[in-house]
Amino acid sequence: MGLTSNKVLALAVLSAVALFVLTIVFWPRLARRGWRAVIGRIGLLFMTQVMLFASVGLVANKTFLFYGSWADLFGQEQTEGVVVDHSAGAAGARSLTVVGKQRVAVPGSKQPSVGGQIQRVVVRGDKSRINSPAYVYLPPEYFQAGNEKRTFPASVVLTGYPGNAKSLIKGLKYPTTAHRLAAQGESQPMILVMLRPTVAPPRDTECVDIPKGPQTETFLADDLPKAISGAYRVGEHARNWGVIGNSTGGYCALKLGLHHPDRFAASAGLSPYYKAAEDLTTGNLFHGDQKLRKRANLLWSLDHLPARNSSFLVTSSKKGEGNLKATREFIKKVKPPARVSSIILDSGGHNFTTWKREIAPTLEWMSGRLSAK
Template sequence: MGLTSRSLEYATVLAALVCVGLTVWVWPRLARRGPVAVLGRLGVIAVTQLTIITSFAVAVNTQFDFYGSWGELLGHVDKAPATVTALGKSGVYSTVGAVQGRLVQPAGPQGLDRVKGLPHGPAAQVGRVESVRIIGRRTRAVDPGFVYLPPQYFQKQYHRQRFPVMVTISGYPGGIMNLAQYLQVPQTAQRLLQQNKMQPTVIVMVRPTIAPPRDTECVDVPGGPQAETFFTKDLPEAIKQTYRVGHDPSAWGALGYSSGGTCSLQLAMRNPNVYTSAASLSGDYKIADDLTTGSLFGSGPAGARRRREHDLVWRLKHLPVPNVSVLAASSRQGEKDYADTMKFLHAVKSPMTSAQIILPRGSHHFTTWLREIAPAMQWMSGQLTFPQDITPAPAKHRPGATAHKPASAPAHSPTTQAAGRPRR
């Protein structure tokens, strides 16, 4: 009987009802005085409470897939990294620090001081993680964030070099702490860089909602929070103003888990002039209203149109296909989005390219996402173009002075886009 099966859910509910019935039936017999009767009453109460709590926990887990199997619940899980598979039309083929800038401001630790495994040492050797607040010039939103800067960012030979950007987005209601502490994004980036499996990249870690506690799903809500505008205009503007990052869309990608994965796909497919790659770990492929979102699209024909346009499979069938690369991750067992994931991947067509991470079993939980995050980040690094432009030279190197030799890109950084998508 599987941990997420309906039969287990029904069995635990039935057991709870039986225990309640038995408690009512035997209680008069346990109403006598004496230690045996007292122990009997305590035992009946304990068993009844235990079965009720168990039935509730099983029902919640069945609904949200926190644990996909008994092995995951007991900690017996496969921790080997997942594998990325490229897809074609016919199927499978081959530290907190001070930040200067009006729109990015330094923040307190925001929990970063409790995260283990962050870069520790000279920034030019191990990189740095900064705790910041990102100010939306258009939306007036203030979003907390962490920014990972690779060691090369601080090295002399790259002092004028721009870097690609990976925007990583947490799930809802999780915050940026989940990205650093549980998904281990900066720790993974540091390890991949050391293994020469990832090009130096600035990683911006944010949450999906800009108006907590409302789940905005990265949507511009009519008369409400303008989340899509924040992620496609405000955030890129703030990061470009503050850090040495690429200005071309080919240098920008979005990656997230759960609601953050949904956002990543939506942002890239709806705004290919901002993000040209997206990776989704256990995300959805369309957005619907619920108790946490409220009305995201409004009513009437205009609301229906906005809802359709946030259905990614519908977009692939009815609208021009964007020139972006996407990765979708799911599990054959334990994840409810597997069928939708395959439907989405099968709908992808040129010029869009796709890849997948499909585990035999998993769940909507960090145990699964930790297996997927390293290959997903490595895949995305291969999609992002390392910027060839450099920052303006200091005054002494401007016309009339000695020319400054541009810093070259790292030897392992791609100089062209991934196959199937021309370099912009």
């Protein structure tokens, strides 16, 4: 039974209820003196609490999809066979493999020309040597007759850390939101490439190229767009590409847009922070190289890197977020020809509920700054 399955959740809840009932039934016996009665009381109380917390944890994980499997929870690598989809071109077949397809949660989803399609892929980085799973949302227009040669803009969408790419589909509902906005004429049809920035699990690489370690920035800025452009009808110019992320993914999105304006024309950070975290999850990111550490500070980069014709979107809230001061500082530091926009909510915490309120306007903003050709 999978970590996110209803059976596991039901088993945990039933176990918690059963242990609670057993505690009530046997408590009179266990109220006696003696070491056996004491151990019995401790055991029942302990097991009841464990199952209660397990149930709450499973509900939270099922809602927000922090971990997709037991192996993901315990930081174990998964080795899976892949089925090669030869419909892509030669370059795409080498760097990207389609391993599954699923419907979008919209009416008419049986037909890709009506509901679009989500493809699960594995991307192989030629430069970074990193392999990472991802989900690619293709809008209905991609499959419609007469559009066989039409190109589309694309946006990379990143989770926070540790993250689960499924949360971008089920929890934050990026594909269904993009589908709705395009159908209403509020956004142009876009391809979304959804993944977590944790491409070397369980390590949090903060989307940097670690000396003698994972080259995450190279994978996201170079390998990933090339692989997608080689397999799908997406241009290779900066005007064709954007990047969005929340929390750690928000930091990564802004970092990629700031450091790679030749690849991404627009970047949006939802509840981002502005310099790389350094803790037990990251390990030694910079190996004493102060130039790399400064470069990973976005506020420093704005002061020291030449301004380019890039667009940035940052979000925060007056109550509930800890990044408001730094966000306002980021806004002040952006200089022409770069442009900056913001979403500042009156209140909203660092969570899915807040980001859901920001995703639709973010996709509209992104659509207005990307070109299909």
